[in-house]
Amino acid sequence: KAGVTQTPRYLIKTRGQQVTLSCSPISGHRSVSWYQQTPGQGLQFLFEYFSETQRNKGNFPGRFSGRQFSNSRSEMNVSTLELGDSALYLCASSPGTSSYNEQFFGPGTRLTVL
């Protein structure tokens, strides 16, 4: 099975712009979770989508949003970028049917905001 893929791998944006990141889960997985990884805050949960519905949400401002398509691919969008949004954005997929499901991570998108 192919692993989780994320595009693009690297992005450079300026403050005030918006950005869209994409995540393709493992075939058959219906849950996609998004995390922000920074040196200072570690790995922080953004939100989780299952069958095109947001099922859980972390403590991030409304500038961070996401969606999921019928093929389980997911996108996250960050509007009005701030310098502090520079981070590695990781998505993880799982079957989404149990709290014990392993989450498989993608390689991440490295976002730099100038």
Place this chain on the structure above:
Amino acid sequence: GENVEQHPSTLSVQEGDSAVIKCTYSDSASNYFPWYKQELGKRPQLIIDIRSNVGEKKDQRIAVTLNKTAKHFSLHITETQPEDSAVYFCAANERGAGGTSYGKLTFGQGTILTVHP
């Protein structure tokens, strides 16, 4: 919400020694505790996990123990090798506003493990 504390933040050992990383969690409803290893520039990968109805789990040189009463769990690596050098993260699932804990993990701050040959 869930809070996961992880110690130590850095750990340096000699090849062949054991390494122990400890985590505590706050949400008594958490029932799944995975450990991830992240090598430099790579994605996090699951190395072992434990459910709340189990006290200990082993997989070759790696073991995890869970004390539900005290709300802490630990990772034990024996006979460490240089290739064990990486950042290790503990995590706990957390019931979110959606009413489920599916797909929502709270992570510890990570431990940088260095194994010297």
